[in-house]
Amino acid sequence: MKSEDSVLAAIAGYVDTLSFVALFGLFTAHVTGNFVLIGAEAAGFGQGVFMKLMAFPAFVAGVAVSSLLVKSLEPATSSRSACLLYAVQAALMLAFCLAGVGVSPVVHSDSTPVIICGMVGAAAMGVQNAHGRLVVRPGVPNTVMTGNVTQAVLDVIEIISPATPSDAKAVSRTRLGKMLPTIVAFAAGAIIGALAYRHAGFWALLVPFAVLVWLAFNARGGVETEAHATTSATAANARK
Known part of the structure; x- marks a missing residue:
């Protein structure tokens, strides 16, 4: 799907901001940000240091389980892997929603x-x-925008610089065209996530849950297409 990275970036911005607002400054998508907060809280600023410490092994567990699940697929095509990971993330997002509702306020x-x-x-x-990292497809990072913003600024400088060759400018324009929608989507998701939590509390997490379910079904369509292509290729080879 062409806009997949933008959709995922919006989810990351939405969930990260919602968790930051709702759970004493906890980052869920940008987990390294918690190290900064842990350092600040060690000096007496803020609260929730233990929760931020425990978020790290939970994040690692999410990454590890994802890797093991993808490795268990036979055949591990991009669409099958994406479908499985979207389904797992959707289930965890629903659990996050219900857990949050359960502890509110x-x-x-x-x-x-x-x-x-x-x-x-x-x-x-x-x-x-x-x-x-596990699903091979063209795209840009969609959970942390630091690298994307850095590259976007560098590309803008390349484009406006008169010393840049025309072919290099073309490459920069293409890359910038991929980066900007993701950056904008992340920012929009962050704003909407904060507003949604203000008005709906943890129930607002049903929005990314629904989007992830939709992405899983969309990826499932790709699985069926790949299966049909494989069947057709096998039949063609048999006729030969």
């Missing part, structure tokens, strides 16, 4: 149910981070 960051809620969210976004 969130008052104590050191409460065991609240910590578990944050861990489920981190695991869900661990799956999405792993997806970009």
Whole structure:
């Protein structure tokens, strides 16, 4: 799907911002950001340090399980892998939603149910981070925008520089065209995620859950197309 990275970037921005607002500054998609917050809280700024520590192994578990599941597929085509990972992430997102509703209103960051809620969210976004590495397809990173923004700025400089050769400018324009929609989608998702939490609480996570289910069904269509192509190729070879 052409807009897949933009959709995933919007989900990452949405969920990361919602968890940050709802769970004492917890990052679920950009898990390394939690190390900054842990350092700040060690000096007496903020709260929820244990939840942020526990988010890391949960994130790692999401990545590891994703890898094991993809390796277990036979054959492990891109569409089958994507379909499976979308389904797993959707299930975890629904669990994150229900866990959040169950602990609302969130008052104590050191409460065991609240910590578990944050861990489920981190695991869900661990799956999405792993997806970009495990499923082979053209695309750009969709969970962390630092690299994308850096590359976009460099491409703009290349495009406007009179010293840049025309062929290099063409490459920069093409790359920028891929980066910008993802950056905008992430930013839009972040804004909408915060607003959605304000008005719907953790029930707002049903939105990314529904989108992930739709992506899983869309990927399933690709599985059927690949199966049909394989059958056709086998029949053609048999006729030879």
